[in-house]
Every structure is written in C-alpha cells, then in structure tokens.
Amino acid sequence: MIKCKAYLVPVVMVTAYMFFWNAPKINFTDPWYEAFSIVNAATKTPNTFLRQKLLEKGGKELKDLCRKYPYHARVHYLLGCYFEYIGQYDSAIVQAGEAVRLGSGAVVNQVDGLAEQLRLSATAKKASLDKQ
Amino acid sequence: MFQSMKNGIGHKKVQITREKLFCPENLFLLIGYVFGFLLIYSNPPFQSNDEDRHFYNAYLLSTGQITPVQNKNQVGGYLPKNLYAVSDMYQGIPFSTGAKINYKMLKELSAVPLNKEAQEFYDNSSYRINPVSYFPFIIGIKAAALINSNPIHLLWGARIAGLLTFLLIVFFAIKIIPVHKWVLFAVALSPMTIYQATSVSYDVLCLSLSFLIIALALKYAFMESKLRAGDIALYCLAVLLQSSTKSGYFLVPLFFLVVPLKNIGSVKRLMVAVTCIVAACFLPSLLWNSYLSSLHLGCGKPVINDFLYGTAEQTKVILSAPFAFVSNLFLNSIVQGKDWIIGALGRFGYAYAKMNHTVLFFHGLALIVISVLDSSKTLVFSCLQKVVTAIAAIGTIVIIIAGFLFISPVGANMIFGLQGRYFIPILPLLLLLNINQKEWVPMAEKWKAPAIALYVTVVLAYTIRFINARFY
Numbered sequence: 001m002i003k004c005k006a007y008l009v010p011v012v013m014v015t016a017y018m019f020f021w022n023a024p025k026i027n028f029t030d031p032w033y034e035a036f037s038i039v040n041a042a043t044k045t046p047n048t049f050l051r052q053k054l055l056e057k058g059g060k061e062l063k064d065l066c067r068k069y070p071y072h073a074r075v076h077y078l079l080g081c082y083f084e085y086i087g088q089y090d091s092a093i094v095q096a097g098e099a100v101r102l103g104s105g106a107v108v109n110q111v112d113g114l115a116e117q118l119r120l121s122a123t124a125k126k127a128s129l130d131k132q
Numbered sequence: 133m134f135q136s137m138k139n140g141i142g143h144k145k146v147q148i149t150r151e152k153l154f155c156p157e158n159l160f161l162l163i164g165y166v167f168g169f170l171l172i173y174s175n176p177p178f179q180s181n182d183e184d185r186h187f188y189n190a191y192l193l194s195t196g197q198i199t200p201v202q203n204k205n206q207v208g209g210y211l212p213k214n215l216y217a218v219s220d221m222y223q224g225i226p227f228s229t230g231a232k233i234n235y236k237m238l239k240e241l242s243a244v245p246l247n248k249e250a251q252e253f254y255d256n257s258s259y260r261i262n263p264v265s266y267f268p269f270i271i272g273i274k275a276a277a278l279i280n281s282n283p284i285h286l287l288w289g290a291r292i293a294g295l296l297t298f299l300l301i302v303f304f305a306i307k308i309i310p311v312h313k314w315v316l317f318a319v320a321l322s323p324m325t326i327y328q329a330t331s332v333s334y335d336v337l338c339l340s341l342s343f344l345i346i347a348l349a350l351k352y353a354f355m356e357s358k359l360r361a362g363d364i365a366l367y368c369l370a371v372l373l374q375s376s377t378k379s380g381y382f383l384v385p386l387f388f389l390v391v392p393l394k395n396i397g398s399v400k401r402l403m404v405a406v407t408c409i410v411a412a413c414f415l416p417s418l419l420w421n422s423y424l425s426s427l428h429l430g431c432g433k434p435v436i437n438d439f440l441y442g443t444a445e446q447t448k449v450i451l452s453a454p455f456a457f458v459s460n461l462f463l464n465s466i467v468q469g470k471d472w473i474i475g476a477l478g479r480f481g482y483a484y485a486k487m488n489h490t491v492l493f494f495h496g497l498a499l500i501v502i503s504v505l506d507s508s509k510t511l512v513f514s515c516l517q518k519v520v521t522a523i524a525a526i527g528t529i530v531i532i533i534a535g536f537l538f539i540s541p542v543g544a545n546m547i548f549g550l551q552g553r554y555f556i557p558i559l560p561l562l563l564l565l566n567i568n569q570k571e572w573v574p575m576a577e578k579w580k581a582p583a584i585a586l587y588v589t590v591v592l593a594y595t596i597r598f599i600n601a602r603f604y
Binding site for chain 1 (some may be wrong): 257440465472473496503543546567
C-alpha cells in the first residue's frame with residue numbers, strides 16, 4: 001500500500017506525459033483558416049456542383065469573418081485569395097490593398113509582401129480580361 | 133602499522149577526490165563548460181530564436197545607448213552598418229528545405245570588420261525589453277572587442293559571457309539545493325536548456341535565476357537554523373533580477389512558501405518576506421515601463437501585425453465566453469502539447485530544428501525517472517510543501533498558456549507564439565513533485581552519479597552531432 005502511494009505522482013506524471021505525446025488528432029484551428037481550408041478543398045474538387053457549394057460556403061464564412069474582425073490583415077488577404085480564385089478581381093484588389101494597409105512593416109509573420117503579390121496578380125488578370 | 137596508516141590516509145584521499153569529482157555541481161561545470169563551448173561554435177551565428185534582435189539590444193547597451201531614441205517615426209538606436217549586414221546574411225536561410233551554411237561563408241563573414249564609424253539608425257522593435265537581461269552580454273561584447281571587434285567575434289564573446297554566467301549561477305544553485313541535485317543537474321544540461329544558455333537571449337538569466345530561486349527556497353526550507361535578514365535579501369535580489377528578464381513566472385518566487393514558519397521565525401517576518409518578494413516580482417517591469425512612458429516615444433516598428441493581437445478587444449471576446457476560453461485552453465493543450473514538450477527538450481532556433489522524436493520522448497521519461505530515483509533518505513517533504521510546489525509549477529503552466537491565449541489574435545482559437553522553452557524554468561519544480569522518501573533506493577544512490585553524468589554526456593554529444601548535421 002505504501003509503495004503504491006509513493007509512486008502515485010510519478011505514475012500520474014508519466015500517464016499525462018504519454019497522453020500529451022500521443023494525443024488524438026482533433027480538428028481544431030482558427031475560424032479564418034477553417035474557412036480558407038473549405039475554399040482550398042473546393043479548388044481540389046473535380047465535381048463542379050460540389051466545388052460551387054464549397055466555394056460559396058467558404059467565401060461566406062470569410063466575408064463574415066472580415067466583417068467581424070475588420071482589423072485582421074491576414075483575413076483580408078485570405079478573402080482576397082478567394083475573390084481572385086472566383087474571378088472577382090476588383091474585390092481581390094480591394095482586399096489585398098486593405099491587407100497591405102493593415103499589415104505593413106512588421107518584423108515577423110509579414111503579410112504585406114504576400115498581399116502585394118496578390119494585388120499585382122489580380123491586377124494583371126483583370127487587365128488581360130479587359131483586353132479580351 | 134605505519135604503512136597501513138599511510139595506506140588508509142591515501143585511500144581516504146582518493147575517496148575524497150572521487151567524491152569531489154562526482155559531486156553534481158563539479159560535474160555540471162565540467163560537462164556544461166565542454167558542451168557549452170562546443171555549442172557556441174556549432175550553433176550558426178544569429179540562429180537562436182530572436183538572437184539577432186537580442187544581440188542588437190546588447191550591442192546598443194554596450195555602447196551606452198540605454199535610452200531608446202526617436203528618429204522620425206522610428207524608435208531605436210545607432211548600429212554599425214556592418215553589424216546589421218552580417219547578421220542579416222544569416223536570416224531566412226531555409227534549413228527546413230535542406231539548405232546549409234558552409235564553413236567558407238562563416239570564415240568570410242567572421243573576417244568582416246565592424247567599422248563602427250559607419251552607422252545607421254536601427255528601428256528597434258524590442259526596445260521595451262528591460263536592459264538587466266543583457267548585463268552578461270554587454271561584458272562579453274566589451275571583452276571580445278578588446279581582442280577582435282568583427283561582428284561574429286562580438287557575438288561569440290557575448291555567447292561565452294552568457295554561458296559562463298549560466299554555469300556560475302547554476303553551479304551555486306546545484307551546490308546549495310538540498311534535494312534533487314541530480315534533477316537540477318539533468319534539467320540544466322538538457323539539450324534545449326544548454327542551447328538557450330549558449331545563445332544571446334534573456335533566457336540565460338531567466339533560466340539560471342529561476343533555478344537559483346528554487347534552490348534557495350529549498351535550502352531555506354531544510355535549514356536547521358532560522359532565516360537571517362540577509363537570506364531573505366538574497367532571495368529578493370534573485371527574484372528582482374529574474375523578474376527583470378521575463379514576466380509570467382511570478383508564482384515561482386512564491387515557492388518561498390515551502391519554508392516552514394519555524395524557519396522564518398514569526399508570522400510578521402513571513403508577511404514582510406512575502407511583501408518584499410511580491411514587490412521584487414513586479415517592481416522591475418513597473419519601473420522600466422514607467423520610465424519608457426515618460427520618454428513619450430512613438431510606437432516604433434511593430435514586431436508582428438498580420439492580425440490584431442491581444443488588446444482589450446481580445447479580453448472582451450474571452451470574457452464574453454469564459455467557457456469557450458477554458459475549453460480552448462484544454463484543446464490547445466491536446467493539439468499543441470507534444471510540440472510544447474518537444475520545445476522544452478530539443479527544438480532549436482529560428483529553423484525550429486527538432487531532434488529525433490524518439491530521443492526526445494525517452495529524454496522526457498529519463499528526467500521523470502531521475503526525479504523519482506534522486507530521493508533523499510533523511511529530508512522529508514511534507515504534504516503542504518508538495519501542495520505549494522504543485523501550485524507554483526502547475527499554476528505557472530496555466531498562467532503561461534492562458535496568458536498567451538490573451539495575447540493571441542482577437543477571435544483566435546489557437547494559442548499563438550507559445551514555445552515549449554518557456555516551461556523550462558519550472559521543470560525542476562514540476563519534477564520535485566516526484567520526490568519520494570519512502571522509496572529511497574540504496575542501489576540508485578550508488579550508481580546515479582556516473583549513470584546520470586554518462587547519460588547527459590551522451591545526449592549532449594548527440595545534440596552537437598545533430599546541430600552540425602542540420603546546419604552545416
């Protein structure tokens with residue numbers, strides 16, 4: 001009995017250690033990455049109907065998040081990517097511009113460079129569309 | 133008879149020398165010194181987390197630029213152009229895709245002169261860090277400049293000073309701690325701990341002083357005599373310095389409550405001691421932040437702004453759904469728990485280079501086993517003392533995790549920016565929960581010194597090999 005009691009804490013500690021090391025994989029992420037993963041899934045789906053459904057769902061969630069958190073540069077960037085994918089270049093340019101405005105000049109996890117690239121790419125695609 | 137007496141003395145001498153050699157603090161110095169120096173030169177320059185920015189801060193302080201200055205919309209100080217350029221050459225190397233540094237590049241860059249007259253304004257995003265954290269590095273930079281002022285040599289000088297400071301403080305911590313000497317030895321020589329100790333980072337003082345605070349509290353708890361005013365003053369000084377380096381560890385100094393009242397003397401003395409400790413915990417940040425506020429500086433360059441982090445907005449979101457906050461804490465622990473454990477044991481630098489998972493898993497288990505076997509036959513750790521230890525250790529873990537959720541992006545579920553190395557200061561406390569007088573094993577007592585020393589040496593040798601293979 002004494003022995004059992006003496007080893008209780010180490011056994012609990014080892015169990016906790018093993019649990020965290022081998023923790024089950026759960027679907028838990030930030031709402032904006034979850035919404036964007038739906039858009040991403042849509043781009044990989046060959047089924048046109050399903051793709052449309054997923055794009056609508058992911059796009060709606062991203063728009064809602066942008067309204068809820070208008071100060072997040074990265075959410076604007078993700079919404080810009082969505083708009084570019086569905087061919088709404090004007091909206092993509094606006095969202096990328098907002099991401100550049102909000103997220104300029106940081107030391108780490110910069111988003112402004114990516115957003116600038118998106119703005120250029122959407123502008124180029126829009127120009128080529130206008131030409132046609 | 134004379135001969136046998138002589139042999140006896142000789143035998144005793146050999147035994148004393150052997151005991152001295154195998155005492156944990158001396159072995160710590162020896163192993164820490166050898167592998168510390170190997171790590172200083174194996175770890176590529178400016179590769180530890182935020183090492184470039186900490187080094188700029190230390191350099192600015194070493195040139196007397198203690199107060200940050202405003203330059204248009206920037207806040208910072210003046211750095212030699214070459215210092216910045218050399219450090220910049222080592223940033224953004226994609227080690228994860230197999231990129232390496234070659235020794236030729238290292239040799240060429242270590243020959244670049246400092247040229248300190250050619251300066252430029254450095255927009256310092258980390259100017260709010262308390263300068264106390266940089267004391268050892270300032271001395272290291274000054275000393276290195278006497279021999280060779282090239283930027284890489286200054287960095288090596290700063291790293292050496294940091295290592296020596298760490299070794300000195302932890303040496304005393306191991307020397308004075310009455311129980312779990314080998315646990316402190318193993319934690320202090322764990323790959324991640326020694327990696328941070330050989331980097332230019334506030335972790336050098338934060339880690340070593342946390343270990344010292346724990347050792348002092350335990351020493352006072354098992355002292356035969358009553359505490360003197362000087363003992364409390366020494367403890368408060370260690371707390372004052374430790375809290376100058378990093379916030380979030382304020383429960384660690386309150387580990388002082390393991391000291392029984394009979395050792396303190398009276399309730400009045402206990403109240404005075406606790407008041408002094410609490411003051412020492414919060415005074416450095418209060419004073420330094422008030423000083424910075426009085427300068428009316430602009431906001432300067434943001435460290436990160438892809439999201440809106442923390443702020444009152446995040447507090448509002450959390451308070452509006454407290455249950456979601458608690459469930460987020462738990463879910464984050466499940467999702468990121470393994471990464472945090474790896475981060476506390478062996479995940480290195482900007483490249484997040486993780487050591488072999490199997491090695492790290494067994495290293496974590498080894499620390500637990502050492503904490504069980506490193507028992508004391510005579511010193512009894514009471515139930516109340518265990519409760520205080522648990523509150524200090526587990527409380528700090530919860531405070532760190534919750535604190536990071538508060539400063540994560542507004543509306544985020546995932547905790548952002550929390551690294552496992554932030555838990556290293558409380559590892560000795562956590563492992564102290566395993567202390568066990570009832571199952572003292574004489575066999576373990578006999579073999580633990582050579583076995584633990586050998587084990588730590590093998591793990592550190594593997595660490596050096598891993599870093600060399602990964603970065604070069």
